[in-house]
Amino acid sequence: MSSQAQSVLVVEDEQSIASFVSLYLKNAGYGVRAVGTGAGALNAVAAEMPSLIVLDLNLPDMDGIEICRRIRKSSDVPILMLTARDEDVDKIIGLEVGADDYLTKPFNPRELVARVKSVLRRATSDRRIDEGDEIRHGDLVINSGRREVLVGDDEIQLAPKEFDLLWELLDHRGIVLTRDQLLERVWGYTFAGDTRTVDVHVRQIRRKLGDASPIVTVWGVGYKVATERSTAPAA
Template sequence: MAPPDDRQRVLIVEDEPNIASFARMYLEAAGFVVTVATRGDDGLRLAEAEPPHLVILDLMLPGMDGYEVTKRLRQSGHTPIIMLTARDDAVDKVVGLELGADDYITKPFNPRELVARVRAVLRRAEARPARAGRPEASTIEAGPLRIEVGGREVFVDGEGVQLTPKEFDLLVTLIENRGLVLTREQLLERVWGFTFLGDSRTIDVHVRQLRRKLGDACPIQTVWGTGYKVPAKR
C-alpha cells in the first residue's frame, strides 16, 4: 500500500482550460496536489466530498458562479479561497472579499505570483489555530463586545455575530491594540501575513464589514491618511 500523501491539496475551479492547465502545472511543480473542476457546482461537490486545503475559484463559471460557491463554502467551513477575476474591477474584488474570499488575483496573472499567494494564504490559515489558542487571551471583553478567542466567536450583548476568518483576526488585532493607530500596512502584515500581495483597499473593505456587523459595540475610528484604531479603554 502506498503511503498517504501529506502534500497540501488545491482545488482549481476554472472553466478556461488553458488557464486551469497553466495554474495546475505551476502549482504541481511547487509541490501541491491539484484537482480541477470546470463548473461551479462540480467544484462545490468536490470541495464538500474531500475538503481541499485551498480553493482557487473563478468568478464567472457555468453551473454556479464563484460568488455562490463562496457563499456555500463559507456556510460549511473556513477553507481558504483565492478568487480569480477576468477584469481589474474593484466591484468584483470588494464583493468577493465581503463574501469571505481570502485573496483575489486578476487574469491574466503571473504564475509565480499565484504560487506565492497560495503559499501566503496557507501559511496564514495554518497559523490561525496557534494564535487562537493562547491561554492568556482566551476571552476579550470591551463593553457590550465579548470575543471568545479560542472558539473564534464574537458576541454583542450576548448575541452571536457571524464574522469571516479575516474579519475576526482584524477585530482581535484592533482590540488588542486599543488606543494605538495601526497603519493599513501594519494590519496587512499582522492579519494577512507579511508576504500578502494585495493592496490596502482590502483593509477598508473589512473595516466596513466590521462596522456594519458590530455597530457601536466596537467603534473603529479612521485616522485619515494613516489607518485605523479602536479607542483605549476608559
C-alpha cells in the same frame, strides 16, 4: 504542514488559465486538481476537502459567490477568489460570504502562488491566540476559542479574515497599525500586497458591527481601536 502535503482545488472554466495556474502550483509543490464548473467544485469538495480553493467568480453553471456561500456552510477551508472585474462591489460580496482573499485578472502567477502560500501558512500555523482567550471592549465581546463575536446579547457573524482582523486591532488597542502591517499580521504577506484588501474587510466589519464598531481610521495611514470605548469610531 509542508506544501508537499497540501492540495489545491482550482475552479476555473478558462482552460488556459487553469493550466498555467495548475502548473505554477505544482511547481511550488502542491497537489492540484482542476475543475471547470461550480457543480464540479462542490462535488470535489464533498469527495475530498482540499487545503485551499482557487475559485473563479464567473463560471458557466454557477456564480462563484454562491459556491463560496455553500462551502462556508460546512467548512472554513481557505478560498482565494479570482475575478475579471476590478470592481469593489465584487470584492466586497466575495469577502462578505467568506472568501479569504482575491486576485483580479490578469494577474502574475507568481503572486498567486505567493498568496496561496501566505493564506495556507496563516491557516495551518499554530494560532497565536490561545483557545478561550477573550477580549472585551464596551458592549463588544470577541472569543477566540469559539470564534464568536457578541454585541450585548446579539451574535455577529464575521467571515474568518474579518474575525482575525478585528482581533488584531482589538489586541493592539491604542496603537495605529498601517495597512501593510495588517496585511502581514492577518494575511501573512511578506510582499507588497493590495492594501485595498484591508479596507474592504474594515468596511464589512463596520457594517456588521454598526455603532459598536471600535475601528478608527487615522488620517488615512491605517487603523486603530481606541483604548476607551467612549471614543466614537470614524464614519
